[in-house]
Structures are given as structure tokens and as C-alpha cells.
């Protein structure tokens with residue numbers, strides 16, 4: 190394993206321990222509302238601190254873009270961190286959340302870890318070296334089209350202005366599929382696409398830390414990623430389509446006629 194992924198895994202496991210320990214006392218946590226429906230707790234902050242400290246010990250000069258503490262340090266190396274993806278699930282004791290850590294070098298994703306601390310599932314990828322689930326190679330599914338596909342999505346609960354457009358994409362995609370899941374952690378949704386557990390995924394308005402690690406997992410597992418126009422502006426727009434190559438194309442084609450001009454990339 191690449192030394193940088195080892196550090197990322199150590200950091201993710203430490204954050205996972207913070208999260209699992211806190212789950213027992215979830216009723217007594219102080220919850221702050223960052224914006225409408227956007228919550229943060231001391232657990233998010235503590236987990237993020239563990240991750241940053243672990244990485245800094247090994248790489249004191251690297252930079253960070255972390256959800257709770259923001260941008261730190263300037264370097265060719267930037268760690269993109271979501272310490273707890275699926276905070277709303279966590280707060281309800283709904284067992285679907287993860288730690289997401291990615292490393293960018295000169296703007297290119299190089300390392301990725303998504304860790305589900307409840308199931309102890311570790312999804313990792315290093316650019317050019319494939320993707321693994323608990324040390325076993327993972328691949329996207331072989332599903333050929335939307336007929337019978339299982340898709341994942343996220344609702345645009347922070348972007349009510351896009352709800353109608355989103356619902357139009359949902360209405361167009363649903364009929365042929367076997368089902369659509371909204372599990373509540375984009376990082377895990379993307380990891381599941383990489384592992385072939387879901388065939389595709391789409392969401393409006395993600396943040397870089399929700400998707401950075403999941404993107405590399407999917408690319409290294411043989412899948413495809415794009416913005417709503419099939420371009421590569423997803424980190425800027427937050428609009429993401431992902432899937433195995435065939436389902437990815439099918440999602441793009443199906444949603445295209447329903448997109449408003451604000452969501453065409």
C-alpha cells in the first residue's frame with residue numbers, strides 16, 4: 190500500500206472510533222444548525238481534529254480543505270475531509286454514515302478512503318492502482334442499462350430552488366429501474382457504486398468533501414463520473430452523475446431534457 194493511503198486509513202479509523210463511541214450518547218450531544226437542515230456536532234469537530242492531527246504528524250507541510258475547519262495551509266498536497274458524512278442519520282441513530290478522506294496533488298485526486306465504522310468496511314483507492322473493499326479488489330457492476338438498475342441519489346434539501354428540476358429527473362429515471370435509494374451519505378453511496386452494490390448515482394449541490402474520495406473510488410473501480418452535462422465541472426458545481434460506464438451514460442441522457450439552464454453542468 191502507498192504510505193499516504195496508510196496514513197489516511199489510520200486517520201479514518203481514529204475518526205470512526207470517535208463517532209462510534211459518541212453514538213451511545215447521541216441524545217446528549219450539542220447540535221448546532223449551520224444553515225437550514227445542516228447540522229454539526231462536537232463529534233464532527235472532534236473526528237475532524239483526529240484526522241487532521243494524524244495527517245499533520247506524518248505530513249506537516251500538507252494543506253487541508255475540511256468541512257468543519259475550512260482551508261488550512263498552502264501546498265501542492267491538499268487533503269479533502271468530511272469527518273462524518275451522514276450527520277443527520279447519525280443524529281437519528283440511523284446506521285448509515287462514513288468518514289471520507291481524499292488527497293489531491295496539484296489538483297488531481299490521488300488517494301481515497303471512505304470508512305463505514307459500524308460495518309467496519311474500508312473502501313480505498315490509489316490512482317492507477319485500483320480500488321479495494323477491505324483489501325479485496327472492487328469493480329463497478331456489469332448492469333447494461335437503466336432497466337433493472339439500482340440507483341442511489343440525494344435530495345436537494347439545502348437547495349429548494351432546484352426541487353422541481355430534481356423531481357423531474359427523478360420522475361424520468363424511476364420507471365425503468367429496479368429501485369432508487371436515498372440512504373443519506375453521499376460518500377457511502379459513491380463507495381457502493383464503486384463496489385457494484387448500486388449501478389449509478391446522481392445528486393445536485395454536493396460539496397467537494399462529500400464526493401472527493403468517492404469519485405476516485407469509482408474511477409479506480411472502472412466507473413465514470415461527470416457533471417450534469419457530462420463534463421468535468423462537478424467539483425465546482427456540486428452536480429454529480431456517477432455509475433458504471435453504461436448506466437452513467439443512460440442517466441445523463443435521461444436527465445438531459447429535464448435540466449434547467451442553471452443545472453446543465
Ligand code: IPD
Nearest residue numbers: 273274275276277343373374375
Ligand atoms: C450530506 C450527505 C447527504 C447528501 C448531502 C450532504 P453531511 O453530508 O452526504 O447524503 O445528500 O448533500 O451534505 O452534511 O451529512 O456531511
Ligand code: CA
Nearest residue numbers: 271274275399
Ligand atoms: Ca457530507
Ligand code: CA
Nearest residue numbers: 256271273274
Ligand atoms: Ca459532514
